[in-house]
Amino acid sequence: MSLDERNVLSVLPREIDRAQLIRGVAEAARSAARVIAKAPAQQRTHALVAIAEAIGRHGPAILAANARDVAAAREAGVTPALLDRLRLDDQRVAGLARAVADIAAAPEILGRVERVETRPNGLEIQRVRIPLGVIAMIYEARPNVTTDAAALCLKAGNACILRGGREALDSNRALLAAVQDGLTSAGLPVEAVQLVPTTDREAIAELVRLEDLIDLCIPRGGEGLIRYVAEHARVPVIKHYKGVCHIFVHAAADVDLALAIIENAKVQRPGVCNAVETVLIDRPIAAQLVPRLVARLTPAVELRGDDEVRRLGGAAVRAATEDDWYAEYLDLILAVRVVDGLPAAIAHIERYGSSHTESIVTADRDAGERFVREVDSSTVMINASTRFADGGELGLGAEIGISTTRLHAYGPMGAEGLTTTKFVVRGTGQIRS
């Protein structure tokens, strides 16, 4: 079966149009969101525990559906990297279930009182955490996003509409069946988690226009997908464009520490957004650091340097072009540049950075504090690998994405990022004079 034939719209009666179909999904989600928002914490927790169990029980069906997706994707000639992201096995399915169970076990968020104040007139003011409503999650080939997003949305009291990649359609349906089983066994409406039943791009445009029904859209995937969503959206969008992460090795750095952090940030998992892409080296330490960096990383990592780095590093360093400073390689390639001090490093990051994650390596406390104060990326670090820019590592629990724009959430975003607060005012008959 070709990918196109698997598109549900092609088997729907002609008279049901796409807009009507998508609106129907969103209206059902809106109704379900009201029920989820009012459900007690223990009922939502029950649902999450039941979903984790159902993922285990549905394992064989999930793997069979995934095998069909993988076969179709291979036939369509997708890249090995995409095939790897798409593929599930027993261990990965167990991982999906465990992630949901962890979310179930995390502390409750809804109803939390964030601020309490009694006004001079006796009014008691609180800000109380409440759900956002309906979240649209638009993503590509990773089936794990299906269960992670569903679980995080339910934890935060929201309904969600999932629109995964066409390559993962059968896998996502099988995972959805497990999620909906869990909802049913907890007495919650299955419409709280739905899959858009068509994978054409126009369906995304329909979905993100429904500002009366959807409270937030989170696109996760390549820059093309995110720009497409941003262009068509009338609902608020939390974007994560890319991660061009920097490490600045300050003059007062410990060179061994710097080498270990750079290697870890580049090599430990090069294909992710918090891997380092550019290293900036303070001029006074360059002669000491560059030769050791070349010895440590090449030839496994391709280095692209400016003139000074090439002079110090020799033939193993290729020449960097202006484009390299903007590049998110997601690969074993590293751009390296010598800069004149902290202000020049900050200016480079302001110009070429992506507001994701930057780290300074230094033994000078003041330099470190100035760096984290003046660099305005969503995560700024002193003496640590950029790979720690992750909801789990920063103590948020599972993450639904990393925002590189500043509204609502900035940086790794967990279940709390899927909530807001309302004002609750308790009086005894106060009127305004």
Place this chain on the structure above:
Amino acid sequence: MSLDERNVLSVLPREIDRAQLIRGVAEAARSAARVIAKAPAQQRTHALVAIAEAIGRHGPAILAANARDVAAAREAGVTPALLDRLRLDDQRVAGLARAVADIAAAPEILGRVERVETRPNGLEIQRVRIPLGVIAMIYEARPNVTTDAAALCLKAGNACILRGGREALDSNRALLAAVQDGLTSAGLPVEAVQLVPTTDREAIAELVRLEDLIDLCIPRGGEGLIRYVAEHARVPVIKHYKGVCHIFVHAAADVDLALAIIENAKVQRPGVCNAVETVLIDRPIAAQLVPRLVARLTPAVELRGDDEVRRLGGAAVRAATEDDWYAEYLDLILAVRVVDGLPAAIAHIERYGSSHTESIVTADRDAGERFVREVDSSTVMINASTRFADGGELGLGAEIGISTTRLHAYGPMGAEGLTTTKFVVRGTGQIRS
């Protein structure tokens, strides 16, 4: 001089096009935002104090400019209500200066640490408050928004671009001169607060498309303006559509308390968004309440009721239509309906409400708590007038607007609503395994 002749574009050389003009303003704001964000708290406070003083010093020029605006607006035949919002006098100018001084005196927000955690690997994680960047404020005839918005943006470390109504263009320019005087005397760039030098609507569309330069747009004004902004925006928008506020008088209410709260919420200032528009009355208390409500409010207030209210209230109550339940009157008109208990009241609010403010009057603690838990408006109250839904009254200080959508800010929004947080991570060489 007609309103059109006062549009700056008409006196600009033809070759400078509007898009270029607006982009130039936004680029200057972006550069200024970097300076403001890094300025120490005392320098921003100095600027705010100096702005308050400059408003006083510029008083005669501000009043002269305002007199020209008022004369032109009167000639153009605007409504008396608009004329009143536009007009400044000595007392109002003093009020503008005092509002800025109050913002200067409020506690500092930037750099505040919101969360501290040490991870098992020794990483210290903080979330630290930072500015949003560049705020575009789009509003109508009230000149006070010019100085309020400028001061709140500076307090939060942001630059701002103001686009006021064409009726207030001269007043806004005179106020801007005072603001820029204050910035200069504190050594901060005047581009931190700018006025869009043209008042045509297309300029708004240009402005809200600049997602690379502007972080947030806040429209304040009529529904038409807000929808226009939402339609053209590529930058995030915080919307406040309208306030259809409800008071629900529960069966267990004290009738005197209910009457005092309803009267205050309707009559004290009927033209504002937190005035009550619909009163819902629990059936068991209707026979007791309705006649007293009619006696208390009519004929000053026009009552529009359902059949039951008309039966109990007599000829003084007009018949409400379906449209009345959706209406934001902003006038001495009140819709009144009898409902069957708390769930029916909540259902009415869900269907017809605007997510602004709702209040329950009851002596039954459980009923009150259920109401504030289940109603998902941005402000929910027990035994208090809806008129308290206001940044100042809720303890936020001055407010820049009231958001009725849930992303980033929900409800009254003060200076803190113009900030976000970044993650600051301090390590000793941690790498990820």
